[in-house]
Amino acid sequence: MxxxxxxxxxxxxxxxxxxxxxxxxxxxxxxxxxxxxxxxxxxxxxxxxxxxxxxxxxxxxxxxxxxxxxxxxxxxxxxxxxxxxxxxxxxxxxxxxxxxxxxxxxxxxxxxxxxxxxxxxxxxxxxxxxxxxxxxxxxxxxxxxxxxxxxxxxxxxxxxxxxxxxxxxxxxxxxxxxxxxxxxxxxxxxVDAYSFSPDPSKRDPNVITIVIVSRLVYRKGVDLMAAVIAEMCPRHPKLRFIIGGDGPKMWLLQEVREKLGLQDCVTLLGSLKHSEVRTVLVKGDIFLNTSLTEAYCMAIVEAASCGLKVVSTKVGGIPEVLPESMIYLTDPNVGSLMIGIEKAMKDIQQGNILCPFECNLKVRKMYNWMxxxxxxxxxxxxxxxxxxxxxxxxxxxxxxxxxxxxxxxxxxxxxxxxxxxxxxxxxxxxxxxxxxx
The missing domain is CATH 3.40.50.2000 (Glycogen Phosphorylase B;)
Structure with missing residues (x-):
């Protein structure tokens, strides 16, 4: 050959x-x-x-x-x-x-x-x-x-x-x-950066949208996720959460949404096909990852490829994956995650962000299957x-x-x-x- x-x-x-x-x-x-x-x-x-x-x-x-x-x-x-x-x-x-x-x-x-x-x-x-x-x-x-x-x-x-x-x-x-x-x-x-390409036109300019795509299990930090949603939504009226994925911890997010009346702020999409993930990611401004343990985390690379600012816990191999300009690393606790999200929101409002297409090119150079x-x-x-x-x-x-x-x-x-x-x-x-x- x-x-x-x-x-x-x-x-x-x-x-x-x-x-x-x-x-x-x-x-x-x-x-x-x-x-x-x-x-x-x-x-x-x-x-x-x-x-x-x-x-x-x-x-x-x-x-x-x-x-x-x-x-x-x-x-x-x-x-x-x-x-x-x-x-x-x-x-x-x-x-x-x-x-x-x-x-x-x-x-x-x-x-x-x-x-x-x-x-x-x-x-x-x-x-x-x-x-x-x-x-x-x-x-x-x-x-x-x-x-x-x-x-x-x-x-x-x-x-x-x-x-x-x-x-x-x-x-x-x-x-x-x-x-x-x-x-x-x-x-x-x-990641296939050609499939996970940005589309800023899909974002809602009137709100800041946080996207979460993850299996809803304990290892993925769903308890932290629920606590952050409960704290952030009342504090920031123009904040929206879109959550894709399913698992045994889905009930916790449903309970938080029902008890606090956050039906307009939190959208639960349930299980997604892999072909549907990009459609969800391009609607967001920030991608949130609350994992408690992770060897690599493919999801944050896909999100960065779509031009989202990434806020993630600094556990396992996550600090090795993306450069500092593309990710906000936090400790695996509610207070630190909230600080990371608010910092990302402030940068978005002030325009201190990389062009989504520039992010896609960076990911394309760093990670490709060939x-x-x-x-x-x-x-x-x-x-x-x-x-x-x-x-x-x-x-x-x-x-x-x-x-x-x-x-x-x-x-x-x-x-x-x-x-x-x-x-x-x-x-x-x-x-x-x-x-x-």
Whole structure:
């Protein structure tokens, strides 16, 4: 495959499997990352497929833009859009897909994705290369964090390379998963700045509109969001809030709006398709992010690309994302957020703001998916040089995690793969025939 960028060098064509519980029609940063990275890899000549679980009536094989092939496996969701971590129940089906598609690299996404880890472990037992991208930060103290971190450590001990979306995310992953720092690269997310373009004509000049687009969960700081709305609306009569997104904390915003009679000031749009986000963003002057933890935050980049002033809590990797001229960073408390919003409002009223189209050009230069793809290709080329380990060497690696029962799980998975080889040998897998799920 020749390089179209005029360097004269030949690029190796890879066959890649993106694996995660989180993919379209579900919406979120992980889903968008997988889709856009896959599309750019296909444009650069690679073959890419996606493995995820079924969503409602969507199961079997579907084809998306540019011929992206998606396997919606008939596996039921257990909790929070993730499957049950059985490790062995789907081994025959996953093996068949990996061999049938002639996969070389399995790229798992999200620490919370059970399916992504399961496909990666099976891939290592088949002698394939594996990459993992961590999209989030996680704690160390509570019981769920301890269990999740130990599970992540076990699943990543044989991973060829890890990718994090921010430097603070890299530090977090290295600590909680006990991964060697030289095996972790930082490749940020990106945004399609051409799709998220400004349109100042959509703004209401008589009021200042604050837009919030977020999943309404505790981690996104919905409690702070509700408290800020309750304080700011009575103080500033010409302030309006437009909130897009849904989640278990929606009731809190509805309660604040009803109790304080803010129906004219606060608009709740509910769940949005990703294609509808830009239409909402261009109506605003300020974008508010109240996250309590965040590895990167795609939403603030999309808002900046649309020319909005961004007010955000300075948690996790957020301070790394945008320059100071495009964002007001605050502490994660109500008082600090209110100061940040009022400062942004004052700058807007005095005209001390960047041109929306200039903001879009800056974001276009800082973050684009082709740059992310090229950097990911470097990781793929690097891991293809790694030597495969035999079962004994892999078991010794898993032993270092201190979870001895997992050695039995890996051994059982290996035996099941050998049984599958006897029943359905690799040479009998017809890669020219569509798989019937």
């Amino acid at each position: 020749t390089d179209k960028e005029g360097t004269g060098k030949k690029r190796k064509r890879h066959v890649i499997c993106m694996a995660s519980d989180f993919f379209y029609p579900n919406t979120g940063g992980v889903e968008e990352h997988i889709y856009n990275l896959s599309q750019c890899l296909i444009k650069r000549g690679h073959k890419v497929i996606v493995i995820t679980h079924s969503y409602g009536q969507r199961h079997g094989i579907r084809y998306l833009t540019s011929g992206l092939k998606v396997y919606y496996l008939p596996i039921r969701v257990f909790y929070a859009q993730c499957v049950l971590p059985t490790m062995i129940c789907n081994i025959a089906l996953i093996r068949y897909i990996l061999l049938r598609e002639c996969i070389e690299i399995v790229h798992g996404h999200s620490a919370f994705s059970v399916l992504g880890h399961e496909v990666s472990v099976i891939a290592k037992l088949l002698g394939l290369k594996t990459v993992f991208t961590d999209h989030s930060l996680f704690g160390f103290a509570d019981t769920s964090a301890v269990l999740t971190n130990k599970y992540l450590q076990v699943c990543l001990c044989e991973c060829d390379h890890c990718i994090c979306v921010s430097h603070i995310g890299k530090e977090n992953t290295v600590l909680r998963a006990n991964v060697k720092a030289h095996k972790v690269s930082v490749i940020p997310n990106a 740059d992310v793809t090229r950097r990911t290709e470097i990781v793929y080329n690097k891991i293809m040089k790694n030597k495969n380990k035999c079962l004994g060497e892999q078991l010794r690696s898993y032993l270092t995690c201190g979870v001895w029962p997992f050695l039995l799980v890996i051994s059982l998975m290996y035996l099941l793969l050998q049984l599958c080889e006897k029943i359905h040998k690799r040479k009998h897998i017809d890669i020219a025939k569509d798989l019937k799920l």
